[in-house]
Amino acid sequence: MKGVQAQLCNAQKIKQELIEINCIDQKYKPLKEGSYIIFPIQFVPEGYSVVEKEFEAKTNTPILSNLLNIPEPLLKKLPSSQERVGSIMILEIPEELEPYETNIANAHLKINKDITTIVKKTDVHHGVFRTRGVKILAGINTKCSIHKESSVRLKIHLEQTYFSARLSNERLRVAKSVKSTENVLVMFSGAAPYPLVIWKHAKPQSITGIEINPKAHELAVENLRLNKCDDIQLYNGDVRSVLPSLKKFDRIIMPLPKTSEEFLPLALQHCKQGTVINLYTFLHVDGFENEKKRLSLICERAGHTIMFSNMVPCGQHAPYIYRVCYDIIVQ
Ligand SMILES: C[S@@+](CC[C@H](N)C(=O)[O-])C[C@H]1O[C@@H](n2cnc3c(N)ncnc32)[C@H](O)[C@@H]1O
Structure with a gap:
């Protein structure tokens, strides 16, 4: 699993920056190694030192794979990072996993307390407006959310405008x-x-x-x-x-x-x-x-x-x- 490595003297600042972009994987505990702290992450952010580590899961938080009914060989096809726009999580479901998409969506909904809707991308950004389609898989029936970024609030409708968190x-x-x-x-x-x-x-x-x-x-x-x-x-x-x-x-x-x-x-x-x-x-x-x-x-x-x-x-x-x-x- 990937983590962002920060020197202890810098750790608070880096943690805050990672929280702002919803990057920290809150299901796992940060790791302390010598004069470094390593934050478990959901996607690789630009401009940070990223390392491969084993992280200990926080107690009481179910692990995604424990909630899935997917044949073992297909588990590695699960995308390792998901984009979040406000309280909506956007999944990229590979074709082989489509029969299990509702199971995957419900599992994400269960373990991410700050997420209320799970959607999947149905196509890539296209046309002059650079928009794309999404399909709701689980949770509240909406494609619109308020996203917080760098101390501003952005109302985003996932299909009406281009936006990349x-x-x-x-x-x-x-x-x-x-x-x-x-x-x-x-x-x-x-x-x-x-x-x-x-x-x-x-x-x-x-x-x-x-x-x-x-x-x-x-x-x-x-x-x-x-x-x-x-x-x-x-x-x-x-x-x-x-x-x-x-x-x-x-x-x-x-x-x-x-x-x-x-x-x-x-x-x-x-x-x-x-x-x-x-x-x-x-x-x-x-x-x-x-x-x-x-x-x-x-x-x-x-x-x-x-x-x-x-x-x-x-x-x-x-x-x-x-x-x-x-x-x-x-x-
Ligand atoms: C890649 S998106 C970037 C949107 C926004 N700046 C952001 O970062 O989220 C490009 C935007 O350019 C708009 N666009 C494309 N051609 C345009 C044109 N000729 N004049 C004005 N806007 C245009 C699209 O509708 C789209 O919203």
Whole structure:
């Protein structure tokens, strides 16, 4: 089983960070080894030291495998990590385990006291809105929940908007790099996780979000209310038609990994000298360096020279394929 290793002097801070992203597996006890403490985890978070260890189960907490009626050889097909959005747990059920999905869902419901609904993914994110389907397997009949992340609350409907709880560390990383003097644009803002985390942690001059999906935009507007925030400007529309009437920005965040670079020439028209662009893309592990040349060329053709200040892999999308953020400075 995997765990995050922390030095004792740092353990409280790391534990708090892991709790914020619902990463600690509360069914097991943390392990103390010398000057380290190791927290049992449900998924591998970005940017932490992860080790393989045996953890002792907390007494009175049933172990998942004890509640399952699945033939032994199929047990190893169970996914080792599940995503949580608020009180909903999202499972990825492999085809061989489909006949046992209700049993699996009920077992998860029983051992995770903070979870009230279990769903499974029915397809992958697709289309312009990057949404996906889910099917309710157990618990309360809802696809909507309030998710807490980095001290903001987000109402998320699993089928109406794109949202990944696993990107919370990355959002916080970007938010912490925003200066109070910046005017920030979040292209493709979805239910507003980037605008709100930036608002909470950076308090910049202004934050603007543009989102094409009307349902995601509606959730974003509701999320501003939920956080008592009235100083983020949100637009519902295509960035191609909304952005031309807006000013220039000090930072443009482009979280649309499949096609972000198509929007780079438009983004550059709204950049000043020194504007930072945080651009997300999916890349094969061998292609990280080449991508810099490709992005530089796109910008050069649009009449701009750029510099790269950082390149951050922030999650695995498929075997060997990573979500990578390029932090770009426009010259
Ligand atoms: C990968 S999601 C990211 C959403 C959000 N930023 C987040 O991190 O949860 C990309 C979003 O871009 C939106 N989108 C796609 N094309 C767009 C366009 N041309 N103009 C505005 N939004 C667009 C989609 O509807 C989707 O919500």
